[in-house]
Amino acid sequence: MEKKRSRSQASSSFLESVTPSEREGRSGTQSSHRLLAYSDALISIIATVMVTQRAPLRHPHTGRGESVQLLLTTKIAVYLMTFLIVTVAWAAHIRLFQVIVRIDDCLALMNLACMMLITFLPYTFSLMATFPEKVLGILLFCACVMVIGLIQSVIVVYAFSRPFLLNEQIQISENQTFYKHHILKVIMRVPIMCLFASIFSFIFFQLSYVLLAIVIFLPYISQSLRWCRSKAIGQVEDTPDSMLFYTYHPNEPLSKERVEAFSDGVYAIVATLLILDICEDNVPDPATVRDRYGGSLTAALQSYGPEYLAYFGSFATVGLLWFVHHSLFLHVTKTTRFMGLLNTFSLAFIGGLPLAYQLTHEFPRNSRNELEAIQISCVIIFFAGIFQLAIWVVALFNERETLHPYVRYGGREHVFMLAKLALYPCVALGTFFLTCILSKFSAPIFHLMEITVPFAFLVLRLLVRVGLALLRLIFCPERPDPRTVLEEEDEETRTPFSALVT
């Protein structure tokens, strides 16, 4: 059966790749699925790259006495900005390939060239951040962005000259030329702003930074401007009704597959960042073992104890946050731009986790710095979890379109999903306050949290059942057995769903 299935899968991917136009003789068009997955993997690695820059932490002149917060501010700011820039580039990439749904060899190669420059962006940005008053950093960054913009415009022009590569809706649309110009206009805005920024860098470089900041927030600015205009003048609709792409509306659809692929990449990199470190640094040197530990490997490894604990703790935390994300997106049927933004915030915090864990075992036990490092970890976990919860809350506002019936209000998985999403924020908040009160026991409390949370997930379903039963018992003891109520709700939610499917 598996054989049959894989064959039928193959033949369906086959069907995708063989469009009517292909039968007309144009060979070499392909479904873009794998190209996009590869691009997502590249971008997610690059987005988290900045966390691995731990050089300043190991610098001799930092000194153990300095406060962790002070030490980290610049580092975190640079990391967050890079993450932002890369995710903006990623969102533009999604938008482009929602319009172009099929590729050929030429497009694949152009996309690879584009990726090469996107992966180079963080370097130019960190150059810019290290030497803010030098022109070269700004110029390099702007040059990269401009070339990326040019390649993307070439991709658009190329794809519109071969309409069978386009989204079917645009293929059959009468406004194809309008679409083309609209998309080109949106894409070219960014390189043109960068051109101005690079020119101004010679005259008055502060203005360049303002321009570059505008580039990043351009979609939000233009969206709010349009909103203001529509409120002031009335309904200004200069786009055809069918306009679905490049609208920058918060409800603009964002490919769910790609949001998942990007998130998976970030979670996977973050989960393994610490083991990369451990492999590089924590295999003791044979000479050291002989001289310092009297040949006892066990004694040598014991000195690394906290790092193993940190590794397993971080892997478990990242893994479980991935698990929550996975559970949530399993029941999400459509991703909007706003949900994508919240997801990016959540991922940005998760990208900070390896740094926090490294801090946790970098400082001597029971020092003020260790306490602070643990508190930073808690804060990061809290925000990563809260933004996941926010995705769900936003989805609930428009639940008919975005959610599976099971997790809508009254669906049978609704409460369970809420419990899953709320577990990490609650635990992190609890741990944070506990470490504030019992500052002497901060490390043991934190490790206890890491160890108990996975088990909490295992018994969560049971806990939710008990909790619900208790709530019912307290607030409405006269109502019938909750089980039957749930069953009835099931019936209600299932009927429209099966109607939808059949």
Add this chain to the structure above:
Amino acid sequence: MEKKRSRSQASSSFLESVTPSEREGRSGTQSSHRLLAYSDALISIIATVMVTQRAPLRHPHTGRGESVQLLLTTKIAVYLMTFLIVTVAWAAHIRLFQVIVRIDDCLALMNLACMMLITFLPYTFSLMATFPEKVLGILLFCACVMVIGLIQSVIVVYAFSRPFLLNEQIQISENQTFYKHHILKVIMRVPIMCLFASIFSFIFFQLSYVLLAIVIFLPYISQSLRWCRSKAIGQVEDTPDSMLFYTYHPNEPLSKERVEAFSDGVYAIVATLLILDICEDNVPDPATVRDRYGGSLTAALQSYGPEYLAYFGSFATVGLLWFVHHSLFLHVTKTTRFMGLLNTFSLAFIGGLPLAYQLTHEFPRNSRNELEAIQISCVIIFFAGIFQLAIWVVALFNERETLHPYVRYGGREHVFMLAKLALYPCVALGTFFLTCILSKFSAPIFHLMEITVPFAFLVLRLLVRVGLALLRLIFCPERPDPRTVLEEEDEETRTPFSALVT
């Protein structure tokens, strides 16, 4: 339309997740697609982790005079062994989740626990490699493998107690209990061998290594033993005819999706490994720029010049090798175990590329070491390409089952695919011999290759046309116009295909 499409996609993933059994009241079963993609990402990162251990290269006592080969032998051996171990674990994971096609929360959590230990394996192995005569390394490694085996057995027992999680073929099979015992037997072989290995490590540790080597090559050994037995005694068939999983036959199907996902992960990590380095080391210190370069950032960056060139070169090479892989797998309809093995070999060489590129710019210009580093790069690229070609050759042996009609013998993309696959091995071989003859110009020749190959891919289709026309002109000038021949071939190949689809 995109909206509609994403919705229909969602509802189909929906259909997958809602099995008949779920309608019977068992909630929480899910399609395993994303869990597997995440596992693939984790494993591919870990498989390439060992390449990042560049510590020995930067050690002060290595000295520039030593030969590169000598310096690298141990390093490469450890890297290849780790890659092998991790890919064996990955193959076992594929095999397991070809039987279990649906997951629930419990299985997802158990799988994450399994992943945590698999990502820890490389560390225990490098411990074992650094201290071969110590018991602790062997014990840790065996403990990891045993726990992984135990978790996998629990997963199997759990899944067979909930048959709706299984592959449909096993679900309807009468031999369910036989399957269960067979799979458990295959899975438990490895931890039991490891148990023996850990016991023997106290008595005679060399024997442990022999046992561990047997564990890795077990499938191949048992397969060849079975083959010998069948030749000696006759047809020994102790499995039901429908047995498709855990047969260890070279034609056993391997999920094509997962082979692609794993390959994408490796290519993505390898493409970005160098930029990780560059970001960490090559942003100059403001103080250094002021003191040494008289405040000129341009001068400071010029000293890093070769590293940028190496980055763009390596990204282009890895990207294009990915592109070839992508083109090949687009036309592969079924992946077998043997093709998976060849793919692993190709990936193992690609994982070595960042190391080779680092070597290229690590040594002074025109030294013997630089020449050797460039030659190593050529050898690596050659083998990575040759194994990709080998996948295609193997697929051609059984083309009816494994290949799309377009790329079979006589298909219209056949020659073009051959040209794509042969380009990198040929160019690498040519560069290798050129650097041998013109040893003075080795670096310029190598960089020239890096720059020209992407353009070669762009004009490849044209080159193939011209080449074919020339060949026809030389060997059979009396035959009709090649275009019409190709068209006729097209018709031939297209008819059975459309019959297959409709």
